[in-house]
Amino acid sequence: MIKKLFIKTFGCQMNEYDSDKMADVLRACEGMERTDRPEEADVILFNTCSIREKAEEKVFSDLGRVRPLKQAKPGLLIGVGGCVASQEGEVIMKRAPYVDVVFGPQTLHRLPQLLQARRDTGRPQMDISFPEIEKFDHLPAPVLNIPGHSIMSGRALPQGEVPQITSGAAFVSIMEGCSKYCTYCVVPYTRGEEISRPFADVICDIEELVAQGVKEITLLGQNVNAYCGATEDGDTLDFALLLQAVAALDGVERLRYTTSHPKEMTQRLIDVYATTPKLVSHLHLPVQSGSDRILAAMKRSYTALEYKSIVRRLRAARPDICITSDFIVGFPGETERDFEATMKLIDDVGFDVSFSYLYSPRPGTPAAELNDDTPPEEKSARLARLQARIDELEQQVNQSMLGTVQRVLVEGVSKKDALELAGRTDNNRVVNFCGTSDLIGRFVEVKIAGVVRHTLRGELILKLEKS
Numbered sequence: 001m002i003k004k005l006f007i008k009t010f011g012c013q014m015n016e017y018d019s020d021k022m023a024d025v026l027r028a029c030e031g032m033e034r035t036d037r038p039e040e041a042d043v044i045l046f047n048t049c050s051i052r053e054k055a056e057e058k059v060f061s062d063l064g065r066v067r068p069l070k071q072a073k074p075g076l077l078i079g080v081g082g083c084v085a086s087q088e089g090e091v092i093m094k095r096a097p098y099v100d101v102v103f104g105p106q107t108l109h110r111l112p113q114l115l116q117a118r119r120d121t122g123r124p125q126m127d128i129s130f131p132e133i134e135k136f137d138h139l140p141a142p143v144l145n146i147p148g149h150s151i152m153s154g155r156a157l158p159q160g161e162v163p164q165i166t167s168g169a170a171f172v173s174i175m176e177g178c179s180k181y182c183t184y185c186v187v188p189y190t191r192g193e194e195i196s197r198p199f200a201d202v203i204c205d206i207e208e209l210v211a212q213g214v215k216e217i218t219l220l221g222q223n224v225n226a227y228c229g230a231t232e233d234g235d236t237l238d239f240a241l242l243l244q245a246v247a248a249l250d251g252v253e254r255l256r257y258t259t260s261h262p263k264e265m266t267q268r269l270i271d272v273y274a275t276t277p278k279l280v281s282h283l284h285l286p287v288q289s290g291s292d293r294i295l296a297a298m299k300r301s302y303t304a305l306e307y308k309s310i311v312r313r314l315r316a317a318r319p320d321i322c323i324t325s326d327f328i329v330g331f332p333g334e335t336e337r338d339f340e341a342t343m344k345l346i347d348d349v350g351f352d353v354s355f356s357y358l359y360s361p362r363p364g365t366p367a368a369e370l371n372d373d374t375p376p377e378e379k380s381a382r383l384a385r386l387q388a389r390i391d392e393l394e395q396q397v398n399q400s401m402l403g404t405v406q407r408v409l410v411e412g413v414s415k416k417d418a419l420e421l422a423g424r425t426d427n428n429r430v431v432n433f434c435g436t437s438d439l440i441g442r443f444v445e446v447k448i449a450g451v452v453r454h455t456l457r458g459e460l461i462l463k464l465e466k467s
């Protein structure tokens with residue numbers, strides 16, 4: 001009988017990507033199929049996130065919920081991976097002794113061996129080491145199945161296996177980890193230092209995806225613009241050159257990347273926006289705060305003015321670019337004046353859709369030691385004000401798109417109405433519109449006819465290509 005795998009993913013796109021890789025590796029080695037019902041699973045995995053306190057606590061409550069399933073199915077194995085596992089592996093083993101395997105973001109390729117060792121020895125297994133970039137050398141090649149396209153690489157899957165159905169858009173990880181050590185953040189501790197994948201490996205992954213019909217690539221990493229990849233002749237290549245090389249590949253029609261750091265936003269990279277139309281007019285460039293005092297305490301290594309200078313140069317290269325950001329509100333010592341500086345920066349830059357969070361002290365990070373005397377109600381009030389302003393700015397962009405014709409990659413059926421299609425614009429807006437399912441995975445032109453909160457409504461104008 002085919003064994004079933006249930007994975008619950010918390011956290012960022014890196015974790016989403018890793019969960020797909022866990023499924024790939026277990027499909028290739030154990031012939032497992034994914035299920036969305038934990039009750040029917042033979043293996044249940046939690047891919048965890050520890051960026052904020054709430055994300056971490058959720059794992060333990062979810063673990064408690066699946067524990068009774070073990071009584072009904074004695075062979076069921078439960079695994080915990082991701083960033084909580086990486087930082088708190090021992091704690092998980094103690095607090096939830098029924099967990100069978102614990103593994104980190106850099107050891108997920110060893111899952112089949114860990115599960116087998118658990119079955120053979122009857123003892124829980126843990127591997128949360130950082131074996132550099134080894135992970136990528138042990139993962140099956142990317143395989144996709146896009147409706148209307150039948151080409152498959154065949155290298156990764158056992159015969160007869162049905163690959164995941166996707167949309168013409170795919171993620172490719174180009175680097176792992178982070179070496180910035182912002183004072184509030186756990187990522188360098190959970191994922192290790194920045195390591196870039198070799199240039200040829202990235203290009204090879206993209207070529208395979210394109211051969212399967214993928215048209216849009218998102219390059220993925222904690223700080224993609226710190227990319228420094230080895231070439232085959234022993235040289236290295238930076239992110240600006242990587243972008244140009246990827247854009248030059250036939251079949252790559254649209255190119256995105258996330259996340260990037262202002263410190264690594266070189267003029268060479270900014271210039272790519274002027275010369276590379278395939279690169280989208282959307283950049284997620286988290287600023288975190290608009291106060292230089294707080295930025296220094298966060299160890300972000302830029303000032304608000306330097307950030308604005310980057311934005312000015314980006315807009316010179318690409319006038320219609322939408323800039324989005326992450327914000328942390330209520331960092332220790334943030335005064336009303338610091339917060340006003342953030343609000344001013346928001347207006348100066350005109351940020352589009354952004355994420356904002358209340359500061360959450362993380363064990364083991366330097367900021368967790370700082371004195372933090374701002375009352376929680378004050379922090380929450382600041383967050384609400386910031387979010388309301390960002391919402392207004394988002395709506396301004398939405399309104400400015402009304403009546404325009406947008407190039408949209410059709411990603412699937414709409415979440416709200418299965419009779420409608422959903423696609424994404426260049427500036428990362430979801431558009432719902434009427435159309436037939438043969439358009440999934442293709443570019444179309446859609447006229448923007450309305451706005452419903454965070455999504456747009458459109459009318460199909462043109463199919464941009466043959467099947």
Ligand code: SAH
Nearest residue numbers: 184185222259286326327328357358359360
């Ligand atoms: N590498 C990216 C973001 C990584 S984490 C960058 O540097 O911009 C995603 C976001 O989580 C961060 O941008 C930050 O806004 C938020 N974050 C990280 N640690 C946090 C903490 N301790 N409390 C609240 N938000 C946090």
Ligand code: SF4
Nearest residue numbers: 178180181182185187
């Ligand atoms: Fe965390 Fe800073 Fe690295 Fe982003 S750059 S992952 S916020 S340490």
Ligand code: F3S
Nearest residue numbers: 011012049050051083
């Ligand atoms: Fe969370 Fe780890 Fe991503 S802490 S945000 S899953 S890198």
